[in-house]
Amino acid sequence: MQDRTLIFVLLLGLLVCGAVSLTVGSPLPAADLLLAAMGEGDPRHRLILLEIRLPRVLLAVLVGWALGLGGAALQALLRNPLAEPGLIGVSASAGLGAVIALYFGLAGVWALAPAASSLTGAGLATALLLTLTRRGDTLSVILSGIALSSLAVALTSLAMALAPNPYALSEMVLWLMGSLKDRSLHDAATAAPLIACGSLLILTAPRGLRALTLGEDTATTLGIRLPALYLRVVGGTAAMIGGAVTVAGSIGFVGLLVPHLLRPLTGHDPARLLLPSALGGALLVCAADLAVRLLPTPQELMVGVITALIGAPFFLLLLLRRHLREALP
């Protein structure tokens, strides 16, 4: 498929999904929604559209974009289709930051404390990761990521085990599960600059990522500065994922599934995969968030649960199909 066609189809899907998301919920006539969008009509309608539904859709797009692009970039950098943003330990560290804020009850003092603390966690993890992977090789990225991730998960578990009260514990669990519920435009404004900077770093590195198809040595002889490429892609992904986890908690499987699904449609070219993967991630998270809002459950499900519930079996199915195809004569 032509890249333009694929990008157009994904954009169209995203627009439709976003538009449906804005209209789903307590029934509001289309005319009222339009009036609210133009800042007129019933103030309650404006509130529903601009304060409740719009931030949610915007965040779904931002977070999905970050996860999809981060996944495609890391898979290209590490030349491994199983790499995903969670691998580098930034999401776990951001989660740890938020859990620490909730542990000390800072959310009661300042509403933005978990987000700020989460961002600090992501920032510290990124700085550490970049120091450890300065040399520019796959193994140090993977090993540092695993070590950071394990440490953050262990400390998170410790904080949860020692939670001062059940309310704090439930706050931590809900935060870690990943959700886009009850977010404000302020949250979107927190994540957007980080995701924009990260995207810029990654989307301007297609030559290096494509050259890595031939391995690190050959890429170097093609004029690619590997340490700079690693800094750029790892730093960009960390900024995006830090921003996304800060406002939405950890949403799994998007970064793994989306690049995997779209790769055959972009000729397996790691550079051509970047933009479609970002759009695909945005579409998937937007659709998953729409699904949690539409599903008639007593309590709204977490969007992270839905992406993993859809993503994991789908991924297994893809693997199974590939095995069957290879096994057949």
Added chain:
Amino acid sequence: MSQSLLLTGVTVLRQGRTALHPLTVACAAGTITGILGPNGAGKTTLLKALAGLLPHRGGVTLGTTDLTALSPGDRARLIGYLPQDQRLHWPLPVREVVRLGLLARQHRPDAGTIVDRAMTATDVRTLADRPATALSGGEQARVHLARVLAGDPAVILADEPVAALDPAHQLAVMALLRQQAAAGCTVVMVLHDLTLAARFCDQVLLLDRGRMITAAPPAEALTASRLTRLYGTCFVTGTVAGQPVILPVGNPDQASSPSPSCGRMVTTEISASAPGPAVTVTPSSSMRAV
């Protein structure tokens, strides 16, 4: 483009150990230099140092250009590198793999033509749209060679370019490199096959434990006695159908402590005429000694 590659006192240190002792050699433009020697002699180390993959001391110049002072991008425009490990991490179509050879160049409107020409030269044009990872080892080697040719480098550095190929493809790849040299390119390659080295190289650089033994034309450098000392096994050299042949014949008893006769250069002239039954060589008394 015709510029000689000059290595002056090139030294490589790895983990505090000297992996390559100071080495000075000139590789003339339009020639093929073969780097030979036993395993661990420092062949790949030398090639990687030339390719800018290993830090090294000493000077490397191409004509009047100091390669060590160039940025990676500028160096990439002058040097084409064929690594030993030619694995592709994603199943890109052949055409796209070849196009990667143009990565260091500015965007060129005639990129498609250049890629097509390189694919035609290495006879992979009919495979252009197939995933390169689905090809045979021989086809993949030609695809990688096409990638290097597309970049139109002044120097080609190849690390065992024929190691995984059948005899026919070995000859085809060597002939292609020969052709590039004839067009003015300086080719430096690591080889294990002494016969191919004798046949296709203009200069042979023999290495042993990180030191240069000699750098000379094959007939001068690849003598049976020297090879015996270098590899610790006996060799027979000769010509078949006018082409040089160097065979390791081995002699476990003598390999560890070569006798005076082992390593004597034995030239056997065998003329192959029309295809017929395999030529059987009966060892002469002197050959038995080898």
